[in-house]
Amino acid sequence: MRLLLHQFRAEQKLFWRSRELAFFTFLLPIVFYLMLGSAYGDEEIEGVDGYQFLLAGMIGYGAAATTFAGLALLLVIRRESGVLKRIRATPLPAGTYIAAVLASIIVIFLLEAIILIGLARFAFDVPIPDSLASLAIVLLLGAGSFAALGIGLTALIRSAEGSSAVVNALYLPVAFISGAFFSESTFPELLRLIGEILPLSHLIALSRDVIAFDETVWEHLDDVAVIAAWGIAGLVVALRGFRWEPRER
Amino acid sequence: MRAVEVSGLTKAYDGVEAVRGIDFAIGSGEVFALLGPNGAGKTTTVEVLVGYRRRDGGEVTVLGTDPARADARWRARIGVVPQTGELFPNLTVFEHLELFAGYYDDPRPPREVLSLVGLDEKARAKTRTLSGGQRRRLDLGVALVGNPELIFLDEPTTGFDPGARRAAWETIRSLRSLGKTILLTTHYIEEAHRLADRVAVLRRGEIVASGTPAELIARTPATVIRYRRNGEEVVVQTEDPTRVLHDLTGRALGDGLELEGLEVHRATLEDVYLALTEEQAE
Numbered sequence: 252m253r254l255l256l257h258q259f260r261a262e263q264k265l266f267w268r269s270r271e272l273a274f275f276t277f278l279l280p281i282v283f284y285l286m287l288g289s290a291y292g293d294e295e296i297e298g299v300d301g302y303q304f305l306l307a308g309m310i311g312y313g314a315a316a317t318t319f320a321g322l323a324l325l326l327v328i329r330r331e332s333g334v335l336k337r338i339r340a341t342p343l344p345a346g347t348y349i350a351a352v353l354a355s356i357i358v359i360f361l362l363e364a365i366i367l368i369g370l371a372r373f374a375f376d377v378p379i380p381d382s383l384a385s386l387a388i389v390l391l392l393g394a395g396s397f398a399a400l401g402i403g404l405t406a407l408i409r410s411a412e413g414s415s416a417v418v419n420a421l422y423l424p425v426a427f428i429s430g431a432f433f434s435e436s437t438f439p440e441l442l443r444l445i446g447e448i449l450p451l452s453h454l455i456a457l458s459r460d461v462i463a464f465d466e467t468v469w470e471h472l473d474d475v476a477v478i479a480a481w482g483i484a485g486l487v488v489a490l491r492g493f494r495w496e497p498r499e500r
Numbered sequence: 501m502r503a504v505e506v507s508g509l510t511k512a513y514d515g516v517e518a519v520r521g522i523d524f525a526i527g528s529g530e531v532f533a534l535l536g537p538n539g540a541g542k543t544t545t546v547e548v549l550v551g552y553r554r555r556d557g558g559e560v561t562v563l564g565t566d567p568a569r570a571d572a573r574w575r576a577r578i579g580v581v582p583q584t585g586e587l588f589p590n591l592t593v594f595e596h597l598e599l600f601a602g603y604y605d606d607p608r609p610p611r612e613v614l615s616l617v618g619l620d621e622k623a624r625a626k627t628r629t630l631s632g633g634q635r636r637r638l639d640l641g642v643a644l645v646g647n648p649e650l651i652f653l654d655e656p657t658t659g660f661d662p663g664a665r666r667a668a669w670e671t672i673r674s675l676r677s678l679g680k681t682i683l684l685t686t687h688y689i690e691e692a693h694r695l696a697d698r699v700a701v702l703r704r705g706e707i708v709a710s711g712t713p714a715e716l717i718a719r720t721p722a723t724v725i726r727y728r729r730n731g732e733e734v735v736v737q738t739e740d741p742t743r744v745l746h747d748l749t750g751r752a753l754g755d756g757l758e759l760e761g762l763e764v765h766r767a768t769l770e771d772v773y774l775a776l777t778e779e780q781a782e
Binding site: 257 | 550551575587588599
């Protein structure tokens with residue numbers, strides 16, 4: 252427990268000192284929410300108040316940017332620079348290390364979500380959802396599944412140089428076709444079908460149901476199942492493919 | 501008890517044998533050097549000994565334990581300075597030492613380590629602002645902060661200028677006087693000679709000679725005579741320098757020739773090393 256806390260504190264320090272990572276993963280969804288909210292938040296999108304539609308979208312986008320893309324980048328850079336290997340030679344147990352990294356990135360995402368919800372409440376007059384328990388479950392489910400996918404993704408990335416290209420090429424288009432920024436209903440059928448299969452559209456739909464319609468997660472177990480299934484798939488790849496040593500050379 | 505015991509160690513990557521059955525042992529408190537050219541298998545050997553890689557064959561015991569089955573308690577007793585690898589660019593020198601100290605139950609105080617590796621003045625500097633030599637000293641500090649009994653130094657001074665290398669040697673000597681056991685790899689003959697109690701010369705995954713520096717030197721004829729003939733260097737190694745030199749200079753005088761660049765010296769570890777690593781090269 253002492254070790255977990257020690258590493259958690261170090262992870263927080265490392266994240267906030269890495270300006271680029273903190274900006275692209277933590278701050279960008281908040282900036283987008285302010286921009287898009289001011290631009291078309293007062294319109295109705297798909298029968299939902301625009302501010303609420305975008306809040307759900309930005310929570311989903313934030314989960315993908317922080318716990319998926321951010322975590323994958325951070326781990327690949329550490330692996331390729333040899334830091335992971337060096338930590339492996341210390342008495343810090345591997346499980347404790349991974350737990351601290353995960354806890355740190357999930358806490359950062361939760362903070363981001365709280366800021367988004369606070370902004371919605373105070374800048375755009377969006378009421379706080381009725382079911383806070385459901386909201387918490389949605390956030391944790393999204394963070395957990397995307398973090399597992401993020402660790403799994405590190406197994407498929409071979410170099411630090413290529414990592415941000417690969418990660419961005421994956422999560423940005425997915426965020427678009429999953430309806431994070433605007434309604435996906437006008438997209439071609441094929442794109443919508445792909446979006447349907449991927450977990451982000453389900454996370455956004457679930458957030459929207461909780462935020463805009465005050466429904467609970469128990470009414471949407473199908474979405475929960477899809478997100479969890481992706482998370483488990485990510486976990487399997489992570490457990491089989493995660494490496495501590497640099498892959499280059 | 502021996503700190504390290506290795507027998508018949510083999511390791512191959514994709515069918516290429518990097519280490520082909522080597523044996524050596526390191527006593528407690530001893531400084532042992534693996535000396536050899538690049539690609540000789542030095543790093544592979546170290547990586548097996550610290551538990552980074554699984555061996556293909558042979559027996560390895562490090563501090564009484566098989567590194568392939570080592571636990572956290574064992575890792576607390578070793579320190580590793582890898583040949584390559586960075587640390588966190590955004591953490592300061594002191595923060596690194598504090599971070600790694602936190603992994604151990606009984607660390608050496610970070611302040612003390614700072615002085616030991618000579619980075620007092622850089623305590624608050626971010627790692628990305630350090631010079632290559634300073635980074636290498638921080639690598640050493642990070643390996644020492646857990647107060648290990650056994651330290652692995654994989655090419656600790658490669659790329660150093662002569663002044664920095666001498667400073668690093670002083671640090672390594674001070675570790676030795678603290679009673680640490682040290683395994684050092686290097687391709688610098690002088691480094692092995694100055695620091696190590698015993699040296700094993702590694703070539704293409706095999707140990708071609710081992711012993712104290714004095715024993716290794718004793719393996720070749722004691723005296724080396726060099727001169728140039730038609731611009732080409734001639735090296736004669738002999739146990740009988742007086743007679744050989746007499747013949748040589750006698751003939752030269754008789755022919756009215758000058759022995760250009762004539763030099764007579766006792767064999768050094770370098771002569772031994774070059775003989776061992778070149779002679780058998782195809």
